[in-house]
Amino acid sequence: MNEQQRLLAVENLQVTFDIMPRNAWPWTRPQPLKAVNNVSFTLNEGETLGIVGESGCGKSTLARAIMGMVPSQAGKVMWLGEDLRGLNLKQLRKRRQRLQMVFQDPLASLSPRMTVGDIIAEPLRTHYPDIKGAELREKVDAIMDRVGLHPHQKNRYPHEFSGGQCQRVGIARALILEPKLIICDEPVSALDVSVQAQVINLLKSLQRDMGLSLIFIAHDLSVVKHISDRVMVLYLGNVAENATRAELFANPRHPYTQALMAAVPIPDPERDRANPPAELEGDLPSPMNSPSGCVFRTRCPLATDYCSKEIPVLEDKTGAGHWVACHYVEREEKLN
Numbered sequence: 001m002n003e004q005q006r007l008l009a010v011e012n013l014q015v016t017f018d019i020m021p022r023n024a025w026p027w028t029r030p031q032p033l034k035a036v037n038n039v040s041f042t043l044n045e046g047e048t049l050g051i052v053g054e055s056g057c058g059k060s061t062l063a064r065a066i067m068g069m070v071p072s073q074a075g076k077v078m079w080l081g082e083d084l085r086g087l088n089l090k091q092l093r094k095r096r097q098r099l100q101m102v103f104q105d106p107l108a109s110l111s112p113r114m115t116v117g118d119i120i121a122e123p124l125r126t127h128y129p130d131i132k133g134a135e136l137r138e139k140v141d142a143i144m145d146r147v148g149l150h151p152h153q154k155n156r157y158p159h160e161f162s163g164g165q166c167q168r169v170g171i172a173r174a175l176i177l178e179p180k181l182i183i184c185d186e187p188v189s190a191l192d193v194s195v196q197a198q199v200i201n202l203l204k205s206l207q208r209d210m211g212l213s214l215i216f217i218a219h220d221l222s223v224v225k226h227i228s229d230r231v232m233v234l235y236l237g238n239v240a241e242n243a244t245r246a247e248l249f250a251n252p253r254h255p256y257t258q259a260l261m262a263a264v265p266i267p268d269p270e271r272d273r274a275n276p277p278a279e280l281e282g283d284l285p286s287p288m289n290s291p292s293g294c295v296f297r298t299r300c301p302l303a304t305d306y307c308s309k310e311i312p313v314l315e316d317k318t319g320a321g322h323w324v325a326c327h328y329v330e331r332e333e334k335l336n
């Protein structure tokens with residue numbers, strides 16, 4: 001893979017929020033909440049990276065930090081070789097033409113006072129004020145058609161559309177500036193299963209036809225399986241595992257990934273009875289009070305004393321791009 005094909009390289013990105021504890025005294029200092037901790041990954045042109053983890057694992061914060069929508073305290077967000085963290089707001093807005101986002105709640109993410117035609121046209125009006133009249137209408141009609149909406153619906157308001165249609169409006173709005181990358185933050189979580197498949201298929205066809213790259217965030221591994229080339233598993237703001245889709249699903253190595261896999265329903269009750277899945281126990285700890293050592297240790301069936309003392313380093317355990325942060329996998333490799 002040569003450097004020209006690399007779109008995004010996130011290096012040791014760190015996002016911390018200062019949170020005031022509940023019932024705190026007025027003189028109490030805010031406590032740091034590490035939402036994203038030393039996250040690194042790369043994304044190439046035309047590639048889809050799936051990001052999974054339970055709610056509260058830092059997936060959405062990571063997406064917003066990449067976009068510059070929340071401040072990050074350390075690390076780099078290299079977009080086409082340029083660090084977005086070093087740019088001012090005006091420069092960042094310009095780069096965002098090629099770096100768009102689709103949000104989780106389709107209806108809530110669209111302005112209820114604007115027609116869908118105006119919602120889709122808004123980014124074009126902002127970035128290219130010279131495009132107006134018939135040319136603007138043509139572009140909006142074409143993109144509505146491309147995402148499976150009828151252009152004659154452009155004078156309607158978001159509340160007149162179903163959830164799936166609203167998500168298509170959000171995708172059309174993201175596409176109108178011809179981006180290179182779209183970050184989809186749980187774009188199907190709020191949709192019915194049948195509509196989820198339609199939206200995923202739409203994103204896949206757009207990616208194929210337009211050469212788009214996608215970052216696809218979900219809390220469900222079975223959803224990212226259908227769309228991702230690589231999958232990155234996040235736990236409490238840390239990368240637990242990052243591998244190609246084929247490798248991750250064939251050989252999940254981190255105990256957290258294995259637990260997420262076990263939670264995916266298999267349409268074969270016989271197999272489930274023969275091999276009962278090891279379920280993930282307990283709740284996600286508060287990121288304001290992360291466990292020492294390995295952050296997963298309080299829920300990990302393989303945890304040892306050593307896990308509470310040493311933070312596992314994210315390492316390529318195969319030499320072929322299968323990254324895992326677990327002492328146990330390291331030991332297993334040494335025994336082999």
Ligand code: SF4
Binds near residue numbers: 254294297312326328
């Ligand atoms: S480092 Fe220890 S606690 Fe963490 S995932 Fe590996 S075995 Fe479990």
